[in-house]
Amino acid sequence: MGSFEWNLDPEITQLFGVFPIKYYGLFFVTGILLAYQIAKHIFSAEKKSLEQLEKLSSYLIVGILVGMRLGHCLFYDFEYYSEHILEIFVPFQIINGTWHFTGFTGLASHGGSLGAIIAIFLFSRKYKTSILWVLDHIAIVTPIVGAWIRLGNFMNSEIYGKPTHGNYGVIFMRDDMIPRHPTQLYEAFSYLLIFGLLWYLYKKTQLAKQQGFLFGVLLSVLFLARLIIEFFKENQVSFEDSMTLNMGQLLSIPFILAGILFIIYSKRKPKTNVL
Template identity: 60%
Template sequence: MNDRIINWNLDPTIYWIFDTFPLKYYGLFFATGIFLAYYVAKNIYIKENIPIENLEKLFLYVFVGIVLGARLGHCLFYDPSYYFSNPLEIFLPIKKIGESYQFIGFQGLASHGGGIGTLIAIGMYCKRYKKNYLWILDKIAIVTPIVAVFIRLGNFMNSEIYGKPTNGNWGVIFQRDDLIPRHPTQLYEAFAYLLTFGILMFVYRKMTNNKSKGLIFGLLLVFVFSARFIIEFFKENQVDFESEMVINMGQILSIPFVIVGLILILMKKRSVYNTV
């Protein structure tokens, strides 16, 4: 086999606990991303002399927002007719196979839905504890790419959300599906998000005051969803109806996020100029 082709055939399940509950790479990677994001955010709070209890409350809101938003986003954006007919499968990790339900874990989380869910959850947190919304968004924006990196690594371990054929003698063969060399788009995205994290940390460390509310969040939206929009051109469509679209659902959903990000950046630049 050509040394520029990687054969990938990993079992997504690491271990079966009591032969009934599967411990999967995706869940492990997701949990790792959340833990590392919390660790970095904790250091930021300590640096700014903010009580850690505030972060603990915020992360609870964010975690629920991510999970619920990502799950509902997948169900509503990509396959609403199926899930409206099988509502139990929206919130429970089960699937009806034949005449009975079987535990399969949650299969289907949409990053755009997770983003929307996070924004709503942070809004609820800020309203309850009377915090500045954009200030909180900036703090969460710094660590968000960490979670995104590990989610895409989890997708790679699962051999899912992969790319189109490379039509050459390089790529990754996801043997659980076919024997065609494909773009490892999960790794493309993971690298893009890691780079975004580095840029946002650099911008944050260069700041000497808290007058840039919304700037880091705006940069996050532009970098993450621009990368997502571009990489989608190399991805296989996730659902059949996307094959009839000029740009797919992931790209359509990315455009509003990019626009909002650009608006926040331009607003910040204008406020800086007005204070000069």
């Protein structure tokens, strides 16, 4: 097995010669659109309001983006952003008083997950819906978004793995000439498998009717996969080098435990089909 050289320019083009259009953003949007179409199919099949789905989608998009941004700034680069608070909220970096467009270069998936959960809670509270029903059904499509985000990371040659110490792996030529584990692809593939598992549980079993079960499976299985894959991934920030478990793994543990608790809870909660 030989190594594969990867040297794609992450920037597709520039809008008006200033604003870069990148593969990451394109893949991010594609993942959201695919997830929305599948969610639309689910809502239609269960004769639920598509208008409610549109409102929920708006909550989720805001929650995910805000959560991903704050997650990165708080967990991975707090020292910098604590002194550059404005840069948390704007896609510019201020250097010597001059604004340089950079886009939001730091996004954390754990923060996005928490942001999505908070968004669902706020939506359910405002529109008087069953939060567990919403969590379970959005859980089905969530891995689709995660998979496409990781494919975007691969296109950007970022968040890659450790050296394979062999003649196999992917050489991310924009950084070095070392064959590495393509952990972005590992994650994308595992997320697609998790989507398949959730879809099977939803369509073929009665377990999906237990409130909180699908959401519990999503949290426990997806973040367990994330925790394992992190062992093959390069640390994203330098302070992780002195840690037994890196930040991604530490943040995954509470999600795994929460997922197990939701599965246990679902066994005791009466079945429902109420939105």
